[in-house]
C-alpha cells in the first residue's frame with residue numbers, strides 16, 4: 093500500500109478543517125472527507141463565543157439533586173429524555189459519577205489547561221486565512237437574574253478563578269450600562285476580560301477550506317464508512333465506493349464520529365447533548381457582545397445572521413426529531429430578555445459531541461496509533477478546534493503534544 097497522503101481527515105467542521113490547515117503548516121499532505129459542506133454541522137449553529145473561560149463542565153453536584161425534575165421537564169435549560177436515560181444507563185451513570193465536586197474540579201483543571209492554549213491554536217490559522225474581520229474583540233458577559241442563581245454558581249466561578257480566568261464582577265447597573273437593551277431582572281454579571289466572538293462560524297470554516305485548497309489540499313465530498321490500517325498506513329473507505337490511503341487517519345466527525353467502523357471506537361462512550369438556536373434576523377444591533385443568561389441556559393449573540401439565542405441541553409437520541417418545545421422555550425426567553433422581537437427567525441437543532449466526563453478525546457486510538465481521535469468537544473468545540481488541530485499534528489509528526497493534558501486519551505475508557 094502506498095500512501096497518497098500523510099493525513100486523511102473525516103469531518104470538515106471546525107475541528108477537522110483546523111487539523112487540515114495545521115497539517116499543511118507542518119508540511120504534511122492532507123485530504124479531508126465530508127459529504128456535507130465545510131462548517132455546516134454543529135459548528136454552523138453555535139453561539140459563536142471563543143469561550144476561553146468555559147472550564148466549568150456541565151457536570152455539577154446540582155444535576156444530581158435536581159435529577160427528578162430534569163427527567164420530566166421540557167421547560168428547564170437542561171432536560172433528559174427518561175427513555176433515553178434508561179437505554180443509555182451506563183453513560184448516564186458515568187455522567188452522574190462525574191458530577192461529584194472532586195471530579196468537577198479535576199475536569200475543570202484539564203479543561204482550563206486546554207482553554208489557556210486555545211487562542212494560540214486558532215490565531216495562526218486566522219492570520220493565514222485573513223479572517224480578522226470575522227472576529228470581534230469584545231468581552232463576553234454572564235448575567236444572573238437572582239441571588240440564588242449567582243450564589244449557586246460560586247463554586248464554578250471559584251474554579252474559573254483558580255484556572256486563571258480574568259473576570260470582573262458587575263452589579264446590575266454596570267451590566268445595564270454595557271448592554272442597555274437587556275430587560276430581564278439582573279442581580280449580578282461577570283465580564284470575562286480579553287475574550288472575543290466570531291461573527292459567522294461557518295464562514296470561518298469555509299475560509300479555512302478555501303485556503304487549504306489554495307495550498308494544494310484535497311477535499312472529497314463523501315463521508316467515511318470505515319477505516320483499516322497496517323504498520324505503515326491507513327485506508328479510509330468512503331461512502332461513494334472509493335478509498336484513500338494515508339499515513340494517519342483522523343476521526344473528526346463530531347457527534348457522528350462513532351459511525352466510522354474500524355477506528356477503535358466501540359468502547360468510547362461518545363454521547364450527544366442536543367442544543368438549539370433561534371436567530372432573529374432583524375435584531376443584531378440590540379447587543380454589542382454575547383450575553384449568557386445563566387438561569388436560562390442560553391447565550392444571546394449579535395452575530396452576522398442576526399441576534400442568535402443559542403443553548404439549552406437536551407439528553408436525547410441523535411436521531412430523535414427536534415423537540416418543538418425547545419424552540420418555544422428559546423423564543424419565550426428571548427422576549428423576557430428584550431421584549432417582543434419581530435421579523436424572521438430560524439430554528440435549528442445541533443449536536444454537541446460529549447463524553448460523560450466532559451473532556452474531549454484527542455489522541456491515538458487504542459487499536460492503532462495511525463488512527464487519531466479528535467472529537468468530543470461538547471460546549472467548547474469552536475473555542476478548542478484550532479488547538480485540537482495543532483495537537484493532532486503534534487501527534488502525527490511525533491512532537492510532544494502541547495499542552496500535555498493527561499486525561500484526554502481514549503484509553504481512559506478501556507481501564508477496568
Ligand SMILES: Cc1cc2nc3c(=O)[nH]c(=O)nc-3n(C[C@H](O)[C@H](O)[C@H](O)COP(=O)(O)OP(=O)(O)OC[C@H]3O[C@@H](n4cnc5c(N)ncnc54)[C@H](O)[C@@H]3O)c2cc1C
Pocket residue numbers: 102103104105106107108125126127128129130131132133134135136137138139140141142143314315316317344345346347348349351352366367368369402403404442443444445467468469470471472473474475476
Ligand atoms: C447550541 C450550541 C451552542 C454552542 N455554542 C458554542 C460556543 O459559543 N462556543 C464554542 O466553543 N462551542 C459552542 N458549541 C459547541 C461547538 O459548536 C461544537 O463543539 C463544535 O462545533 C464541534 O465541532 P466538530 O468539528 O467536532 O463537529 P461538526 O461541526 O459537527 O463537524 C463534524 C463534521 O463531520 C461530518 N461527518 C459526519 N459523519 C461523517 C463521516 N462518517 N465521515 C466524514 N465526515 C462526517 C459532518 O458532516 C460535519 O461536517 C455550541 C454547540 C451548540 C449545539
